[in-house]
Amino acid sequence: MSTNHSKKPSKSDRTRGQILDAARDLFAEHGYDGASIRDVGTRASIDPAMVIRYFRSKDELFARAALVDLQLPALRVIDPATVGETLIRRFLEVWEGPASGPGMAILLRSAASNEFAAEKMREIFADQVRPVVAAVGDLADAGRRAGLISSQLLGLAMCRYVLRLPPVVALSHDEIIRNVGPALQRYATGEDTA
Amino acid sequence: MSTNHSKKPSKSDRTRGQILDAARDLFAEHGYDGASIRDVGTRASIDPAMVIRYFRSKDELFARAALVDLQLPALRVIDPATVGETLIRRFLEVWEGPASGPGMAILLRSAASNEFAAEKMREIFADQVRPVVAAVGDLADAGRRAGLISSQLLGLAMCRYVLRLPPVVALSHDEIIRNVGPALQRYATGEDTA
DNA sequence: GATAAAAGTCACCAATCGTTGACAAACGGA
DNA sequence: TCCGTTTGTCAACGATTGGTGACTTTTATC
Structure with missing residues (x-):
């Protein structure tokens, strides 16, 4: 030793x-x-x-x-008007930046049949998207809004890194930000409750 | 025999x-x-x-x-104004209806490490969301739009049936339709190309 | 009730898995 | 150079896997 x-x-x-x-x-x-x-x-x-x-x-x-991965320093201030874009930007940087390597794929591939990986995955979203979402609306439904955002983020990662669905793999960062950003924005600010 | x-x-x-x-x-x-x-x-x-x-x-x-599953009869006419809602409605019915049983979970849990399941999953989206999307816009970027929609649908299923993220599990069908529907609508009609 | 086919049981094979311990080589300070 | 520690190799273990074939029991028909 x-x-x-x-x-x-x-x-x-x-x-x-x-x-x-x-x-x-x-x-x-x-x-x-x-x-x-x-x-x-x-x-x-x-x-x-x-x-x-x-x-x-x-x-x-x-x-x-x-446990390579994935944690830019927590954002100090969050502009409610651009929280969607901010989120997708952050995650793209982490997922495809050099720091995390294939870290996201590791968890995604194993989460389906390995409880440790699944729990780690839940933690990521609980620790990284919930707080951001909670900061831009009433805390009452922060969980629901964070859940919706997580579903879109996880689905994107799944299609891009695991399933390798061709049109999703082909998307550039700009295209993703331009398309997914507004969707996340909608979820984050929660304009439904009809 | x-x-x-x-x-x-x-x-x-x-x-x-x-x-x-x-x-x-x-x-x-x-x-x-x-x-x-x-x-x-x-x-x-x-x-x-x-x-x-x-x-x-x-x-x-x-x-x-x-191969239990999942294929409502192809919709004859698609109203471009409600295609997002139509899609999420359809998939919720198939996923949680009695016909398919745990069919979606079977594929989701295995797609990450079993190529057969992964291919089946790709087929589902290629056969079921691409045609619908292609019918409500120019065919040029139908693949991209279908890919975005697939990512949201797959992420939702993953969070709800595999990862079992509590706030996503708790969502009612109405809540899902009200929230995810408009997001899919945006993807389907493709209002970006800025 | 005899008899052939269908339905079900049992023991086992070869391969692979995670893991272990005994042992050989390389290295570094005295 | 000697010697102890580190670094590495090798063979094997018990368990589990998908799959096979010989065997017995049930079932149905005549």
Whole structure:
């Protein structure tokens, strides 16, 4: 045990990184069940036993692989007139920016059959869209409005990164912002209650 | 082999039905990988070997279990002014009506890691929302508009049936129609191209 | 009631899974 | 150079998977 405080680029950290990268790619492509520890080992050019030695179990490896991501600093002020556009902009940056890598695909592919991933996914929306939505309307129906927004965001990510529906993959960032932004805006300000 | 033309409630058909029902429930709850043939047998109170005898393989069983569904007769005339509401109405009926059972959940849970399910899902949207959308605007960007609509519909189903996001589960049909309808309408008529 | 087909049971195979422990090689400080 | 720690390899475990085939029981027809 090296405890390894502060900095030490010590040999093993590189291997650890390689394993994590391999795991991220495979989890993103095949989901939790579809990616075996042996596959991860092969992809990282290392014995499968090492995968377990570095991370203690497959679940722990998945947990590490899935917490890359996704959290721009909370916005200080939210302009109620542009909250929809702000939201879709933020998420696109996080999902396709270099920081999170395939992080979103990892969760999406596994959420359907892995409770840990599903819970993580619920947390993301609870922590990242609910507060924003709550800041631009009465708190009473903030949950409902946040739910509607989450459904659109998750559906977009699902079509684009998992199902790979061609016309959705083909959309540019600008097109997405121009089209989805107003829809989210409508949900956020909640102009129904007819 | 009984070929069994026309009607014969012959003993075996009942078992066949029980197996299919059990398979549908388990696939809907745990996805393709998560539901084993042994589980299906146990749930149907029958030996796992029988599951294979009735359906030749797990893939074939899944294929049977997944083709319950979902196809109201194609609408003859589509009123461009209410196409959004029409679409969300239709899908809610199919998804939660008695005919399809847990059919949508089966596909949703498996689409992430099973290519057959993913393809089936793409077909559904290609066959059911594209034509409708194409009928109410220029065909040039019908794919894009249909893609946006699909993303919202799929996200709604995902949040409601798989992720079970509480505020989305709590939505009534009327609330969904009132909120999602206009969003789909906007996508369908495509008022952007700024 | 005999008999053939249908319906159901049981034991088992080969493959794959996550995980473990015993052991060999590489490395670094003394 | 010696030696202990780190890094890695290898073979194997028990469990579970989809699938098979030999077998027995039920059912229906004559």
